[in-house]
Amino acid sequence: MSVKRLARLGVLTALALIIFIVELQIPNPFPIPGIKLGLANIITVYALYRFRAGEVCMLVFVRVLLGAVFCGNLMALLYSACGAFLCLAGMIPLRRIIDEKHIWAAGVLGAVLHNTGQMAAALLVTKTPALLMYYPFLLVSGCLAGLFTGLCAQLVLARLAKSGIS
Amino acid sequence: MKQKIIILVCAAIFAAGVIGSAWVLLSPKKNTVNVISDGKTVRTIDLSTAADEVFTVEYGGKTNTVEIKDGRIRVQSAECPDKTCVHMGWLESSAMPIVCLPNRLVIEFADADGGVDAISE
Numbered sequence: 001m002s003v004k005r006l007a008r009l010g011v012l013t014a015l016a017l018i019i020f021i022v023e024l025q026i027p028n029p030f031p032i033p034g035i036k037l038g039l040a041n042i043i044t045v046y047a048l049y050r051f052r053a054g055e056v057c058m059l060v061f062v063r064v065l066l067g068a069v070f071c072g073n074l075m076a077l078l079y080s081a082c083g084a085f086l087c088l089a090g091m092i093p094l095r096r097i098i099d100e101k102h103i104w105a106a107g108v109l110g111a112v113l114h115n116t117g118q119m120a121a122a123l124l125v126t127k128t129p130a131l132l133m134y135y136p137f138l139l140v141s142g143c144l145a146g147l148f149t150g151l152c153a154q155l156v157l158a159r160l161a162k163s164g165i166s
Numbered sequence: 167m168k169q170k171i172i173i174l175v176c177a178a179i180f181a182a183g184v185i186g187s188a189w190v191l192l193s194p195k196k197n198t199v200n201v202i203s204d205g206k207t208v209r210t211i212d213l214s215t216a217a218d219e220v221f222t223v224e225y226g227g228k229t230n231t232v233e234i235k236d237g238r239i240r241v242q243s244a245e246c247p248d249k250t251c252v253h254m255g256w257l258e259s260s261a262m263p264i265v266c267l268p269n270r271l272v273i274e275f276a277d278a279d280g281g282v283d284a285i286s287e
Contacts, residue, residue: 032250032254033248033265033267073247073248075247075267075268079267094172097168097172098169098172099169101169102169102172102173105169105173105176108176108179108180109172109175109176112179122267125267125270126204126205126265126270126272127204127205128202128205128263128265128272130263130272130274131263131265131272133190133262133263134262134265135186136182136183136185136186136187136189136190137183137186137187137190138183139179139180139182139183139186139187140180140183140184142183143176143179143180143183
């Protein structure tokens with residue numbers, strides 16, 4: 001990997017972490033674990049379309065790990081790591097199918113996969129099948145939040161391409 | 167063509183979520199409540215006869231304080247970072263248990279999946 005790519009990945013990771021921490025300050029009106037905007041995933045979706053698979057994995061892994069350290073909730077690390085893993089496993093093949101006019105769909109599917117991974121982890125940890133009752137709410141919120149972050153990433157990619165920065 | 171399939175999948179997931187949410191929200195309340203800590207039922211309470219009470223449930227050194235009042239149940243306070251269980255307020259729907267993920271505490275109406283457990287055992 002060239003130094004330039006490494007530096008860009010580092011800057012993107014820092015950006016994602018800043019967005020992640022700022023988002024923590026926004027009060028969450030929905031009292032259900034797992035529902036959030038996930039604004040940091042704008043960076044993930046952007047990276048998905050501009051970097052190689054391994055580089056995207058590194059970015060997401062570092063962001064999830066450092067995010068959990070910064071917000072001081074290591075229990076949440078397990079859930080977000082499982083969500084991120086499933087999300088990456090699904091989206092890295094899917095990015096070849098979804099073209100750059102439909103990146104919002106990548107946001108939606110990524111968010112839903114993330115919620116699915118989180119839910120699976122929570123089910124395994126708590127051994128409580130009743131948790132599944134949250135899943136429909138997670139699907140709805142994941143679709144809406146993913147649509148938003150996906151659209152943001154789509155606009156960013158289009159603007160950057162127009163101004164000649166990849 | 168592939169793009170259309172992707173869009174359809176997104177729409178289908180969203181529709182499934184909306185239908186599922188409606189089903190969960192419309193499920194009626196029941197009388198019997200199970201308090202489950204780390205997968206084990208520690209207390210079963212009949213809310214229609216239960217006296218007002220405050221008790222604590224401990225897991226891994228952290229406690230959740232559960233309050234029963236006027237035939238309703240909620241988590242009054244919790245020693246966890248996010249306090250999601252406290253913000254959920256009173257237990258309202260049989261399909262929506264109160265959950266504290268860090269302390270592995272679940273409060274749910276008993277009939278909601280008691281039947282499934284009985285069959286699977």
